[in-house]
Amino acid sequence: GQNIDQPTEMTATEGAIVQINCTYQTSGFNGLFWYQQHAGEAPTFLSYNVLDGLEEKGRFSSFLSRSKGYSYLLLKELQMKDSASYLCAVRRGSTLGRLYFGRGTQLTVWP
Amino acid sequence: DAGVIQSPRHEVTEMGQEVTLRCKPISGHNSLFWYRQTMMRGLELLIYFNNNVPIDDSGMPEDRFSAKMPNASFSTLKIQPSEPRDSAVYFCASSSATGSVEQYFGPGTRLTVT
Numbered sequence: 053g054q055n056i057d058q059p060t061e062m063t064a065t066e067g068a069i070v071q072i073n074c075t076y077q078t079s080g081f082n083g084l085f086w087y088q089q090h091a092g093e094a095p096t097f098l099s100y101n102v103l104d105g106l107e108e109k110g111r112f113s114s115f116l117s118r119s120k121g122y123s124y125l126l127l128k129e130l131q132m133k134d135s136a137s138y139l140c141a142v143r144r145g146s147t148l149g150r151l152y153f154g155r156g157t158q159l160t161v162w163p
Numbered sequence: 164d165a166g167v168i169q170s171p172r173h174e175v176t177e178m179g180q181e182v183t184l185r186c187k188p189i190s191g192h193n194s195l196f197w198y199r200q201t202m203m204r205g206l207e208l209l210i211y212f213n214n215n216v217p218i219d220d221s222g223m224p225e226d227r228f229s230a231k232m233p234n235a236s237f238s239t240l241k242i243q244p245s246e247p248r249d250s251a252v253y254f255c256a257s258s259s260a261t262g263s264v265e266q267y268f269g270p271g272t273r274l275t276v277t
Contacts, residue, residue, distance in 0.1 A: 083264065094254055095206070097265035139206065150196070150219055151266065153206040 056154035058140050063160045064130050072125045072157045074140030083143040085151060086114050086125045090136045098138075099125070127159075135161045165189070167269035169255050175275045181243040184272045187236055188257030196266060197230055197240050198254040206254075212238065213260075245276045 055077040064070040076084070083102040087095035101107055101116035101123060113126040127134055137156040143149050168187040176182055188195045196211040210220040212232045223230070227246070232238040242249055252273050256266040 085265070094268035094270050096268070100264055150208050150211055152208075155205040 056140055056142055056152060058138075058154045058157045060155070061158045061160070063162060065162050066130055066132060068130050069126065069128050070130060070159065072127070072138050072140075072159065074123045074125070074154060076121050076123075076140070076142045076154075078121075078142050078144055078152070080144040080149075081118060081142065082145060082149060084114075084116055084123045085141040085143065086112075086123075087139040087141060087153075088136050089139060089156065095139055130161045132161050132163065135159060167255055167257050167267055169253075169269035169272050171272060172270060173273050173275075175277065176245055177277055178246055179244045180276075181241065182245045182249075182274060182276075184240040184253050184255075184274070186238045186240070186255030186269060188238070188255070189259075189267055190236070192257035192259045192267075193235065194258045194260065194266075195232060195238050196256040196258075197238070198256065198268075199251045200254060200271075201251045209240070242274075245274075247276045250274055250276050 058074045085100050086098040088098050089095040099107055099114035101114050104116055104118055106113055106115045111128045116123045137158050139156045140154040141151040143151050170185045194213050197209040198206050199209055200206045209222045210230045211218055215232045228242055230240045252271045254271045255269045258266045
């Protein structure tokens with residue numbers, strides 16, 4: 053199996069910045085994904101990193117260090133609607149390879 | 164465009180009954196994935212298909228579970244006989260070999276086995 057670790061829960065206030073970390077151990081690494089999942093809904097894609105560095109997309113950014121087996125998701129200008137579970141997933145092998153998901157980090161944003 | 168379609172959205176059945184979950188992937192996508200999500204185990208891949216061919220079924224729990232993809236627009240996940248521990252949300256997802264790398268998830272089927 054794959055060892056994917058992320059914090060179980062985090063809290064933050066509206067307007068703040070929060071960083072959700074993810075560490076992984078895997079062979080044949082071929083990309084790291086972040087998904088957002090609101091309660092009772094399906095996961096939705098947020099970001100994808102395959103090379104080291106930062107990918108920015110609006111209020112959300114994701115960083116990857118392959119040598120350290122480490123990624124983070126940065127959420128800026130938090131809004132109440134950002135309260136959700138954030139899932140880190142690692143892909144092994146080919147572009148068509150399967151994803152291995154972490155258990156998710158439940159983020160609660162307080163007013 | 165329609166996203167991934169799953170049916171039924173909710174299923175309640177008694178232990179021992181057969182359950183069939185259905186999925187229609189996004190048109191043009193050639194990879195299809197079946198996941199199961201529980202509080203205890205999180206989101207787990209059960210099986211995935213590429214061009215209608217099963218590629219990796221190592222996540223299928225046991226012989227009670229089977230999946231088919233008879234054509235590019237339809238897949239089923241069958242549990243026979245069902246057990247209470249099968250209670251979970253089952254998601255279907257699809258992706259394309261070209262273009263975006265992301266998997267698009269369906270709304271899920273919430274299965275309760277009593």
